[in-house]
Amino acid sequence: MVTGCKGLAPPVDGGPSGAAVPTAADGRAVNPLDNPDGTKPGLAAVTSSADKAKARSLIEKVATKGRGPKTGYERDKFGYAWTDAAPGGIPFSHNGCDSRNDLLKRDAEKVRFRAGSDCVVTSMTLHDPYTGKTIEWTKSHAAAVQIDHVMPLSYDWQMGASRWSKDKREDIANDPLNLIPVDGPTNGAKGDSGPATWLPPNTQIRCAYSVRFAQVSLKYDLPVTAADKQMMLRQCGG
Template sequence: MIRTTSAPTTTSSSTPVAGGGDGRRGRAQGEGRHPSRGRLRSHRAARGVLAGALAAAVLAGCGAKAEAKAPHATGKAPTGKATTKPGRTSGDRTAVSPLDNPDGTRPGLAALTSQAERARGAQYINGVRTAAAGRQTGYDRKKFGYAWMDTADGVPMARNHCDTRNDLLRRDGKNLRFRSGSRCVVVSMNLHDPYTGKDIAWKKQKAAAVQIDHVVPLSYSWRMGSARWNQAKRQQLANDPLNLLPVDGPANNGKGDSGPSEWLPPNKDIRCAYAVRFAQVAVKYGLPVTRSDKKVMLAQCGK
C-alpha cells in the first residue's frame, strides 16, 4: 500500500506547495525522484521570485521619487521663470517704494505698508507748500514740447535714442518683446498696474490699453505755476520719469487732469505711495498743491 502525504498549503509566496506521492505530480512540480532536492529547488525558486518582486518595488519607488523631484522632465520650462527667445528679452522687475526711488529711474510704484514707511511718507508730504490754483487760460500741451521727446534736458533717460514712452514701458514692463531690429520699440509686455492692482497683457495693436500717466498732470502744473516757466523746464516736467507711470488706460482716462482731492487710484493699497510720488514731483519742481489736495494726500498715509 502506498501512502501519500501532502503539506498544508499557505498563502506565503516564500513557501512552495509540496509535491505529492505519485512521481508524475512530483516531476511536474520540478521535484523528480528526489523530493528533498525538489523542495530545495522550490525554496530557491520562491526566494528568487520574492527577490525579483522586492527589486521591482524598490525601482518603482525610486522612479516615483525621481519624478517628484524633477516635475519638469516632460520638457516644459519651469513655471514662474522667464524664458528668453530670439527677439525677446526678460523684463522681470520688482516695483520699488517711492521712498527708495527719488529720481524715478527704478521700476513701478510699490505700496507703503509699514507704519514707519507711512510716517516717512507723511513727513515728506508735509514739506509740500500750498497755494490757490490759478486759471487754465493759455494751457496747451504743445507748450511742454512734443509728446515723448527724447531730447528734454536735465532728466534721466534723455538722449538715449529711445522716446520717453518706450523708456517707461521698458522700465516697468515684464517679458518685453521688441519690434524686429529694435531695442527700443516695445510691441508686447506684461504690466502690473499699480492704480488698479491688476496685471495687463499688453500688445501694441491695442496701445491705449496702457497709457503713460503724468502723476502731476501737466494742466494741473499749469494752474499751479508752470505757466510762468520757460519751455525747457516744462519739457523737463513732461518727460521726467519721476512724474511718469505706465498704467491701465481706462484708469488714467478717469483721472484726467485731477489733483488728489478729486481723484485717487482705485487700488487703496497704493494710495499713500501715490501721494508721496505726487509730493516728490511737486517738491522737485517747486510746485505747490492746493490745501485740499495736501489734506487728502496726508490722509492717505494716516495723518
C-alpha cells in the first residue's frame, strides 16, 4: 500500500548529513516558487541567487511555536487515505480519481493504467526528487513508491491541526501542495520529522523542499518550530 510519513527519522546535525546526490533528469519538474498550488509536476531545484532570495522571503513569513503533544493523533482523523472527496475545493478533488493516483499521474512518466481505467496507475517511471533516483514502478511492488506528506500529518496535529475540523484535516491530507510521490524507504525514514531533523538525501533539492514546507505552512496557517524554520532558511542560503 502506498502510504506516507511512517517510521523513525535519523537525526540530522547542524549541517544536515548526506552527500550531494546526482539528480535524475526530469525536465518536467517545476520550481516550487512557480507552482504555488502544487498542481504542476515534481520538485525542481531552486538554484539561482534571485530564486533563493525569494525562497528566504517566503520562509521568513512562516510563524513559529513549540511542538505540542502527539496525544490523540490518529491517521483516521485526517480522513480516508486517499479520498477524492476532500471538502475544501482543493485541486484534483472530486475529479473521479483518488488523490494517490492523481499524484502518481501528476509526477510520473510512461504511465500505464488498469484496463478500462484512466485513473488507476499500474506502472510508471518516477524521477524521485528526494534521492535523485529514477524508479521503474509497478503496482505489484507498490511500496517502492510512497506519497509523502511534506508537512507530516502528525506534525500538523502537534502544531495546531488537533483543533481543526475534520474537513480541514482532510484537505491538508489530500492537497497536492502537500503531497509528493517519492522513494518508499526514504519516506519511511522521514517519519513525522520537521526539516531540523530530516531533509531529503539529495542536497540539491533541499531548498525546494524547504519552500514547499513553507508553502503548506502558510496556506494552512500552521506554524513550524523555530529550529525547523532556521534549517529551512539555511537550505536557501540564509
